Amino acid sequence: QSVLTQPPSASGTPGQRVTISCSGSGSNIGSNYVNWYQQFPGTAPKLLVYRNIQRPSGVPDRFSGSKSGTSVSLAISGLRSEDEADYYCAAWDDSLRGWVFGGGTKVTVL
Amino acid sequence: QVQLVQSGAEVKKPGASVKVSCKASGDTFSNFDINWVRQAPGQGLESMGWMNPNSGNAASAQKFLGRVTMTRNTSIRTVYMELSGLRSEDTAVYYCARMDYGDNGGGKWFDPWGQGTLVTVSS
Numbered sequence: 001q002s003v004l005t006q007p008p009s010a011s012g013t014p015g016q017r018v019t020i021s022c023s024g025s026g027s028n029i030g031s032n033y034v035n036w037y038q039q040f041p042g043t044a045p046k047l048l049v050y051r052n053i054q055r056p057s058g059v060p061d062r063f064s065g066s067k068s069g070t071s072v073s074l075a076i077s078g079l080r081s082e083d084e085a086d087y088y089c090a091a092w093d094d095s096l097r098g099w100v101f102g103g104g105t106k107v108t109v110l
Numbered sequence: 111q112v113q114l115v116q117s118g119a120e121v122k123k124p125g126a127s128v129k130v131s132c133k134a135s136g137d138t139f140s141n142f143d144i145n146w147v148r149q150a151p152g153q154g155l156e157s158m159g160w161m162n163p164n165s166g167n168a169a170s171a172q173k174f175l176g177r178v179t180m181t182r183n184t185s186i187r188t189v190y191m192e193l194s195g196l197r198s199e200d201t202a203v204y205y206c207a208r209m210d211y212g213d214n215g216g217g218k219w220f221d222p223w224g225q226g227t228l229v230t231v232s233s
Contacts, residue, residue: 002154033217037155044205045147045155047221051212056221088155092218098171099145099157 003028004089006102012079013110020105022089023071028100030070032092036063039086039104048087049074081109112136114144114206114224121230127194130227132206134187140164143209144189145220146180148202160209163189196231203228 005023012018022034034052037045047056049065052072062083064075076083089102117131132144146158159170161180168180179192193200204227207220 033219035217035219037220044223044226045207045220046223047219050219050221051215051217090155090220096172097169099147101155101157104154 002103003093003096003100004091004102006087006089006105008103009106009108011108011110012076014079014081016079017075017077018079018107019076020074020087020089020107021071022073022102024091024100025070027095028070028091028093029067029072031094034065034067034072034089034091036065036074037088037090039088045088076107079109083107084109112208112222114208114222116204116206116224116227119228119230121232122196124197124231124233126196126231127192128196128229129190129192130204130206130229132189132191132224134163134189134208140184142211144180144182145207145209146178146191147205147207147220147223149205149226150199150202153202158191158193158204161189163187193229196229198231201229201231 036049038048039045052067053065062078066073086104088104093100113135115133120128122128140163143160143162145160161168163182170178182189206224209218210221211218
């Protein structure tokens with residue numbers, strides 16, 4: 001059971017907008033920044049969004065993060081086949097004094 | 111541009127220990143904490159702990175207290191994670207990742223990640 005809650009799957013057709021939610025509590029998302037990671041099968045995770053909304057250089061602006069209270073969302077607009085991957089949210093938890101992750105969301109392009 | 115290169119796959123018997131290395135190249139080594147994250151087959155990501163290569167200070171997640179030891183050798187820019195008392199449920203890919211924090215604005219994040227080390231625990 002992950003501390004942060006994500007839907008196990010999400011899907012869309014090419015060009016559509018897909019949104020992935022991640023909910024937590026006051027000790028993690030409510031009081032700390034959230035980061036998102038993208039992972040393709042058999043490879044290491046890669047940083048996709050940090051500080052809730054910021055993108056590292058090289059990450060397309062089709063990926064965008066948002067935050068409201070104890071929940072965050074990752075939106076993928078103009079969905080492409082190469083976006084098929086697992087997506088994880090992560091945050092520091094003040095109560096656990098450690099990093100916590102969501103269970104991951106598998107995005108499928110139909 | 112920092113890169114993290116991890117040691118190769120390991121097969122261990124239950125009760126044994128495994129030591130995974132993570133070598134940094136291309137950037138300042140000691141200024142950033144190195145985190146360890148594992149992923150069991152078909153499962154999500156789980157933080158194990160972190161250490162500061164400069165000071166040697168380390169902290170492990172509650173779940174791994176007493177079983178994980180993190181060390182470093184600064185002369186070869188390498189950090190190590192040793193997990194003892196292995197059981198079948200420790201079968202996983204183990205990743206190291208640098209904890210970056212940018213110039214200002216607060217927050218920390220894992221970037222980059224090592225390529226991962228598969229540890230298989232089987233009798």
